[in-house]
Amino acid sequence: MLLLSHVGFSFTEDLVDVVAARGLRCHVLSSLPEPQHQETRPAVLAGLADDVRVTDGHVLTPRDIEEYIDHLQDTGTDVRCCVTVWEGYRHLMALANARLGVPDLDEKQVLELRDKVTLRNRLADAGLSRGRASVLTAGTLAERQREGGRYFVKPVRGIASFGTFPLTAGTTWADLERIAAEARSDTVYASVFAHRPDPGDPADPHSTAPGTAAVQETPGMEFLVEDYVPGREFSFEVVVVDGEPHVVAVHEKCEMTETAGAVLEDACVSPPTSLSREELVAGLRWVSSVLDTLGLGWGCFHVEARHAPSGWDLIEVNPRVGGSLISPSVGALTGGPGLLDLWLDSLLTAHRPAGFLEELKSLSYTADGTPQGGNATFFRVFFADPGTIRGIRLNDGPLRPVLTQVLLKPGDVVEPASREVFLGQVLWSMGHAGRDAILPGLVTASRSAIEVTYEKEHG
Known part of the structure; x- marks a missing residue:
């Protein structure tokens, strides 16, 4: 197994345990840790994995992936597949698996999912979202504030809750410039927010007219403004194999805190407590339609959504396991495999998935909204x-x-x-x-x- 690690971390210990339990060797490719971890973290990785390469930069590149796979194959190593939980490297995982012949999302799909303006509007066009989004400029900021409606601001390409907040009358352009500057100075997160055009397309799909003031003028980060999505928030933990989605858990975010610069998810419960069976079934169908509309035929997804009397709507689609304790929560729900286990097994069995699909079905929600296990978390x-x-x-x-x-x-x-x-x-x-x-x-x-x-x- 090839594991991609960002600055030496990214759930590497958890991934190594999952890989070792299957009798496979671990090969870790990591970007350079932050200065305070450069003396210790590479040694920790060396003690965990069979082979470790740490690059000279804080961000892995496609060339790093190609060169390391070449090295492993030149030494006779049979690399079965590649996995990472760091969303900023998900497109690199896709590139590696394409090189290894493993069914997975392709790079273009991953980058399209990370472009939250295009994603929101694509789903709105398909009738799966009631909101729309646009790149935030000085002009659209003032315009939305004059309108007085409910809007939400977040990075076009973001991660976690960095720079996500409801738009208010007091939001200023200086607030956005401060967050953008903070992002550029953050060793761990800076590369996640950088604009990255579609593969092979040199044009910026979100470019603004000449002279328009926009956050992208502050290099490395751009924001969007979108219609506020009302309702209680949930996440669907989904494993898709050969075009067939399986929802293995639904978490309800039962406590959340909105701050000036972030929305914090404080507590989650699963199965949900506030949904009727009919509402949950509608959610399962909606998630299936979202994945089908986006053409997402392989992978593990953390689909964040909100439910209101008007129905289900999207927060975002993450092409990876959810963060925090989502994976071990799934393990406690199933009484066995966590979400990392299931994602890894979906990759390892991608060419012959029959046996794995049987297990996956036995762990997933049925069409009538029934969870298979008897546990709650x-x-x-x-x-x-x-x-x-x-x-x-x-x-x-x-x-x-x-x-x-x-x-x-x-x-x-x-x-x-x-x-x-x-x-x-x-x-x-x-x-x-x-x-x-x-x-x-x-x-x-x-x-x-x-x-x-x-x-x-x-x-």
């Missing part, structure tokens, strides 16, 4: 505030967690940013039948499952 994500961390404490609650991850430590300094800074996350599992009795108390108690104190006041 709840997880909470904790975000750090700006400041120096003095201490972190774990607290017991009414239910023992199945997984606890603490990602920061005392002494770490958290800088102000327009993206979330993960502090930790906790996953709980319970029987579906008893979930409604347990969940209310668990939701309340879980808010203090991880407590953090800071050296000084912050805001």
Whole structure:
């Protein structure tokens, strides 16, 4: 297996475990870690994988992929497939799998999914979204503010919640320039926001008229403004094999926080608690129509959507596993394979998928909206505030967690940013039948499952 790692991380430990469980060797190609990790992280990777190559740049390139595959094949290594969970490298994974002859999305499809202006309008044209989007310019910013409607701003090509927020009368062009400048200076995230035209097309599909002030004039980032999507938010975890989608989990984002520069997803529950069977069935059909309209015949997808009385509408389609604890949540729901397992198995069996498809069907929602397993999950994500961390404490609650991850430590300094800074996350599992009795108390108690104190006041 060829694993692509961004600056030395990208769930590499989790991927290595999944690969090793299948008796396969791991070959890791990583971009250069950030300065504070350059002495330690390559050694950690070397201890995890059978072979590691770390490039000289912070961002992997197509040439890096080609040269490393050449190296592996020249040394007699049979590379079965390539996988990455870093969305900024998903097109490189597609290129690698095309080179290896593994069915997958192609590069053009991945880049089209990451272009959220074209994606929104394409689905609107197909009747699958009620909103439309356009590139944000100084002119459209003022125009939308004069209209007084509900709009949302986010990067045309983004990741996580960096620079995503509802448009208000107080939003200024300086706010956007500040976020763009912050993105350019962020070693980890900068390349994700850069404009990347379609393969073979030198033209910029979002270019503005001469003299128009736009964020793309600040190199490396452009924003869109779109009609606000109302309703409660959900995510569909989907594995597609040879044109056939299988929804293995649906997570309801039961707590969310909208800040000035980001929308934070605090807690998720699965199966959803607020949907009727009819609404869930409509959601399953809608997701299938979205994937079919976009021609997405292979891959793992984290489809984010909102549901309102008017029906289902899109937030975005991510051509990868969901972040946070989505994959282990799926594992707790199935009682076996997590989403990373299923994605990897779909790649390894792509030429002969019959056996895998039988397993996948046994784990996925039925057409009438019935989840196959008897489990339910709840997880909470904790975000750090700006400041120096003095201490972190774990607290017991009414239910023992199945997984606890603490990602920061005392002494770490958290800088102000327009993206979330993960502090930790906790996953709980319970029987579906008893979930409604347990969940209310668990939701309340879980808010203090991880407590953090800071050296000084912050805001």
